[in-house]
Amino acid sequence: MRKIYNVDRLRPIIAYAWKSPTHADIVSKALEILDNDGYREQHDFFAAYADILTEYATVPDRKGDTDKGKGYHYYCAKNVHGKRAVPTDSGYYKSGKNATTPSRYSRSARSIFEDDYQLALTFFASGGVENFAISMQFVGRCMHMISDVCCTPHTTDLTLTSSKSGRHKLFEQYARDIYQRFHAKNGFDSIYSKHFEESTVGEHMNDLAAMSAEYYDILIKAKKPTELDSAIENMLCLAQRSCAAFLLRFYKDAANKELALQNGKTYYLRSAANGRYLSSKGCFKSGVSLSKTAEKLILTANAQGFYELAFENGCKLSLAKKKEAQYELKIGKSANGYRILTGTSRFINAVTGANNGCVYSKQYDPDDLFQCWYFEAAK
Numbered sequence: 001m002r003k004i005y006n007v008d009r010l011r012p013i014i015a016y017a018w019k020s021p022t023h024a025d026i027v028s029k030a031l032e033i034l035d036n037d038g039y040r041e042q043h044d045f046f047a048a049y050a051d052i053l054t055e056y057a058t059v060p061d062r063k064g065d066t067d068k069g070k071g072y073h074y075y076c077a078k079n080v081h082g083k084r085a086v087p088t089d090s091g092y093y094k095s096g097k098n099a100t101t102p103s104r105y106s107r108s109a110r111s112i113f114e115d116d117y118q119l120a121l122t123f124f125a126s127g128g129v130e131n132f133a134i135s136m137q138f139v140g141r142c143m144h145m146i147s148d149v150c151c152t153p154h155t156t157d158l159t160l161t162s163s164k165s166g167r168h169k170l171f172e173q174y175a176r177d178i179y180q181r182f183h184a185k186n187g188f189d190s191i192y193s194k195h196f197e198e199s200t201v202g203e204h205m206n207d208l209a210a211m212s213a214e215y216y217d218i219l220i221k222a223k224k225p226t227e228l229d230s231a232i233e234n235m236l237c238l239a240q241r242s243c244a245a246f247l248l249r250f251y252k253d254a255a256n257k258e259l260a261l262q263n264g265k266t267y268y269l270r271s272a273a274n275g276r277y278l279s280s281k282g283c284f285k286s287g288v289s290l291s292k293t294a295e296k297l298i299l300t301a302n303a304q305g306f307y308e309l310a311f312e313n314g315c316k317l318s319l320a321k322k323k324e325a326q327y328e329l330k331i332g333k334s335a336n337g338y339r340i341l342t343g344t345s346r347f348i349n350a351v352t353g354a355n356n357g358c359v360y361s362k363q364y365d366p367d368d369l370f371q372c373w374y375f376e377a378a379k
């Protein structure tokens with residue numbers, strides 16, 4: 001294939017969908033859309049945190065960030081050859097193929113979005129200016145993931161180690177040059193309503209992935225960058241409108257404190273597979289088991305983006321194989337319940353029950369009901 005665009009080979013290979021100025025631009029244009037469409041109250045609330053939203057919409061691409069990893073910001077509705085991908089029964093597409101992780105479901109743009117969404121709700125529910133500001137950090141991160149899913153290379157598995165990596169580089173550099181031209185100005189009713197129809201906000205990521213993947217042929221066949229103009233315009237306007245609709249959905253969900261996992265609150269954790277409860281008694285390997293008797297767990301969240309769950313006897317949920325204590329968890333909501341990813345596995349594995357009552361850390365499979373949990377408020 002003939003090279004049609006100069007790529008600076010001296011720069012390290014770093015995967016971006018949109019570059020940082022583009023992510024920041026999407027956030028500010030999404031806020032303008034809310035204003036233009038008459039969502040004054042919501043606009044004014046989020047505009048007060050515009051600096052945080054803008055900064056944290058770029059943070060997930062920074063080296064060493066908790067949300068960063070090879071193939072993580074992908075959510076592939078098509079494969080690298082343009083063939084439609086089939087989601088799991090519970091509706092999940094895979095992350096990018098160059099993920100070095102065994103599960104391509106635990107760290108995809110959608111699952112990271114869902115995890116960050118929970119944290120945003122948790123800190124919002126805690127109330128107070130400081131917690132609102134932390135909540136907005138996670139809202140900004142969510143907007144990053146939405147924007148990446150509106151970007152064709154990230155929904156068609158065009159990773160930078162794929163056979164079509166040149167197309168990805170061409171796209172990102174050219175989009176960086178022209179992004180400022182495009183401004184949706186107003187939202188679309190269909191995008192607003194889609195965000196509100198879905199039972200979990202993550203489900204709408206499938207629609208966005210399917211829409212952006214439609215530009216695969218244009219991206220692959222373009223003979224010169226300018227042939228991408230209208231595709232990039234459509235993707236960016238989709239990202240701006242989706243981020244605006246997402247902010248409305250968050251504003252509505254955040255007002256209902258019951259939707260949040262609350263910091264410092266006590267819960268019972270019930271398995272979606274067999275209705276049994278997580279217990280600190282039993283399994284000698286992991287120290288936890290499934291039991292008919294409910295046992296209280298205290299949930300805490302920290303601003304670095306992790307949850308912890310501790311039984312009343314002080315034992316924290318870890319499932320660590322090694323001796324080193326590692327209690328950080330990420331919790332995201334799917335249609336079947338919450339998944340709980342373990343820090344010991346670098347958030348690749350999920351807390352998993354089994355029919356024999358054992359609980360262990362296992363590669364995440366979104367269809368496995370033994371990896372889905374209900375948080376029931378303890379009296």
Ligand SMILES: [Zn+2]
Nearest residue numbers: 017061073148
């Ligand atoms: Zn990204």
